[in-house]
Amino acid sequence: MSPKNIEFLRLTYLRGPNIWTYRSVMEALIDIGELEDYPSNLLPGFNERLKAWLPLMIEHHCTPGVRGGFFQRLDTGTWAGHILEHVSLELQTLAGMPMAFGKAREAGPRGVYKVVIRTDNETVGRRSLELSRELILAAIHDTPFDVPAAVAQLALTVDTLHVGPSTYSIVEAAYARRVPFIRLNVGNLVQLGHGVKQRRIWTAETDRTSAIGEGISRDKDLTKKLLAMCGVPIPEGQVVDSPAAAWIAAQEIGLPVCVKPSNGNRARGVSLDLSTQNEIETAYDIALAQGRDVIVERYVRGSEHRLLVVGDRMIAACRGEGASVTGDGQHTVRELVELQINSDPRRGSVGNLPLELVVLADNSPEVLELARQGLTIDSVPALGQSVLVKRTGNMTTDITDVVHPDVAAQAVLAARVVGLDIAGVDVVTPDICQPLGTQGVVVEVNAGPSLLMHLNPAEGQPRLVGQAIADHLVPPSETGRIPVVGLMGDGDTTKSAKLIAWLLHLQGLFTGLACAEGLFANQRCLFKGNAMDFEQAERLLINRSVEAAVFESDARHLLTQGLAYDRCQVGIVTQMPKAAPLEDLYPGPDEKMPSYIRTQIDLVLPSGYAVLNAADEAVADLAQFCDGGVIFFAPDESNERLMAHHQEGGRVGFWRDGQLILAEGTHEQSVLSLQRPGVSRLLKNNLLSTHDMLVAACAAWAMGMDADLIRAGVKSYGQTPSV
Known part of the structure; x- marks a missing residue:
């Protein structure tokens, strides 16, 4: 490795919940070599150059927890890995994908670090790290670096690969309510919720948006006829x-x-x-x-207005204004448009800023408007002469709070007549504060309306339109979730996972299973092989028939991919894995493994349960991280950890004299007997072990299954082969 360099040893995209955070991150394994001996305060001129190139990093609080905290760390001395983290996050923010979470940790060998940054896209995260490395090395060696060009390059990648601002607002509103989401393509098709509970959005269209309604909205003449039939005023x-x-x-x-x-x-x-x-x-x-x-x-004389209707309510409204220039006797109309209109920082490409650029193209309404004033795009207006360039399409000002209830009601009726659950209704009226009556009209009803004018108006208050759409699809009383069971251990969870899936199947739920042996839906094999991989496992959550899902995972998949689900009803850890098989991932000693495996328990919902092996002290200690209840299991009831939990009123499962017992407080129920022929068959044929039965019984109990169904399910397991 050359002196004062940063080398990427590996870049890993963790798509799901992981050892760092609940959301997707890029993890870079780096070697800073000689820079281990050169913190930032020992690099001549480095801090000054970095601050000059990226002055907005003054907003990074870092460990001091105050504005300018990261700059303080630079001045007192911090290392290249930590700097790479902050620069990468800043470049993503400047490129239009603001991310706030990052970590830099020593990986073990001297000079080797793990640098983690939040990112919603693998390509964006990877490129931000690469550009950050180049920038940092340029600042170290005092060589030129074009920061605006790097930001522009990354911004183009963000524009191409990241969801648009309208979709993002809906997704973030759903996430704030803990509604899970999955991006289904490289565009703006996103799933809210899982399995049978899912809904889908495509920007501001939903799976409730009628195809017929959308077709009607595109035919403006038909739209007007239908509106007129229903009493909506039209021109x-x-x-x-x-x-x-x-x-x-x-x-x-x-x-x-x-x-x-x-x-x-x-x-x-x-x-x-x-x-x-x-x-x-x-x-x-x-x-x-x-x-x-x-x-x-x-x-109709008056101002243009765009009213956003979601479901049966008007959620937001904006007023439009014309775009004009003022002559100076020197510049052409084309030049004045660039100087006085398009230079406005609120204008830009569609989807990024509240106002669009004004383009003076041949055969356009703008050119006609100029002609009506006796001008062309190359005319030079006199000093002080006002020139109207564009009459329409400039929705600038939020006016939601002053819309008359009658106007809002007419907009909702118009959307309903056309057949749209989300619509942009265009109204022309001289006074939006008064009923439409004879003074105003509805001129259009649009499917898939832009939300940006409401999220980021040029003037006025932003509106929570993303939240309104998220609530429309998944009402606040619902979560969009199906029951999810997650298992993790040390290579001993596959049979337990299959048995749990079988029990849920017998309960009448269309159950998906992703495990080391394959991917299954309703006991039918969809894929034979290791289905713990993220993409295979995620298929269950996308399947609109799945009513419950069971996921087996292990430490390697957790460290290299993350988990396919964001939360679970039941999280199971059967045995603490060892670090030795993971040496290529720099996991550290065995003592570090619980800090990784706790992810499985961190994901348990407050209404759910952690099912933990009380006979493994490291596993039992994970109970402290569970937001829900805890069920301890052990081979026999004499286990001290299990006994203490039971005495405190907690749920426990164990074997006693050949009987599988589930107990809570003073109540006990015998679920299985090793003497029963059905159970003996399973043990004799090595289809299940007593450990598998105990784990599955505890999981089923956590899911609300009664003892009779658990007993019948275990005894019938393996009698119906999977197709």
Whole structure:
């Protein structure tokens, strides 16, 4: 290794809950070599260069717990691994994917560290670490580094691979309520909940969004007809098939008029307040370029408004404003647009900022608007001359709190008439604080509306629209969860997992099982082989038929992939694994293993149970990390840890004189007898051991199964072969 270098030994993406945190992280195993002898305060000029390149890291609190805490650590001296952690998180934040969690820990050998950063995407996390390494080395060796270019490169990756802000707001709102989620593609298709309890979103569309309703919303003329039938005020209009027909229709309707495509969106191709034949015929060609048909309709004076309807409520509303420039006698309209409009930091590419860039393209409504003022894009307006460039598509200001109840009710009715559970309803009215009456109209109902204008308005208060959609799909009284059982041990859990899945199956639940022998759904084998891998196991949670799931895992999968589920109803640890088989992962001594395996118990829901082997002291000690109840099991009732738990009123399971006993307080129930032929058969044929039966019985008890069903299930196990 060259002097003062940082070498990546391995990069591991932990997709599920892991030894570091509940959410996905990138773990980098690095070797800092000679830099182990050079903390930051011993690197000449390094701290100054790093602070100058990334000044916003002043916000990193770090260990001191105060603003500027990380900079304090730099000044007093910290090591390259810790610096890599903070720089990587900062680059992700600057690129538009803010992440706050990171760790840097010695891995054992001198100079070798594990650096962990939160990231929602493997490619983004990997690239942020690589760019951070390059930046840090440039600061160490006093060589140039283009920070804006690096951030722009990473931002492009984020824009391409990360979910959009609308989807992100829904997902984060669901996560805040502990509703699990799974991203189903590289786009914005996300599942909320698991198995049979799941719902799906695609940006602001859901699995409740009617395909017919979406089709109706794209046909603006049909939408207006249906709205009119139900008493929603609309502007009268006609579908036309030529510029000449557009002019004829405009005269019949009454000037001024609006000309727009019948199936456009985001106000593209829409021309307003048209009164002359030339304007209307030109607007026809502009609209036709954006849609299948062209509509001419009565122009209603007033401001544009977008009302967001979710379910049976109006959740948020924004008002639109035109975009204008002021002449200076020197610059063209095109130049003024760049100087006075597009330079606004609130404007940018669609989906990232509250306002879009104004593009002066040929054959566009903007060019027509200029022509109506006797200008072109190359005209030089006089000093002080105001030039209207864009009338539509600028939803700038939140006005949710002042919308009249009648207007909100009309918007909800419009969404319902079209058949949309989530809709953007466009209203034109001079005063949104008054009923629509004869002064205002509903002009469009849009499926899959943008949420950004409500999440990040140019002016006014942001609205919790993501939370409203999450609550619409998964009501606050529900969790979107199915019963999940997770097992971990030291290679002794496969038979126990299969028996638990069998018991749940007999209870009438469509049960999924991911274990070392394969992937099973309702006792049918879907995949033969080790299904503890994350991608195989996650298939159970995506399956819309699965009502309960059992997951076997081990220390290696935990350390290299994370767990496929975020929480469990029952978490089982049967035996504490040893560190020796994991030496390639730098786990440390055996004494460190409980700090890893506790992840299985950390995931137990408050309403659930940890099932722990009282005969293994390290396993029994994990009880302290459980948010729910604890069931101890042991081969016999004389185990001291089990006896103490029982005396305190806790649940325990054990064998006594050939009887499997489940006990709580003074109540005991005998579940199985080794003398029964069915049980003897299982033991004789090595299908199960007494250990497997005990573990499964405790797990089933934790799931609310009664003793009779447990007894019948164990005795019948193995009689019906899996397909």
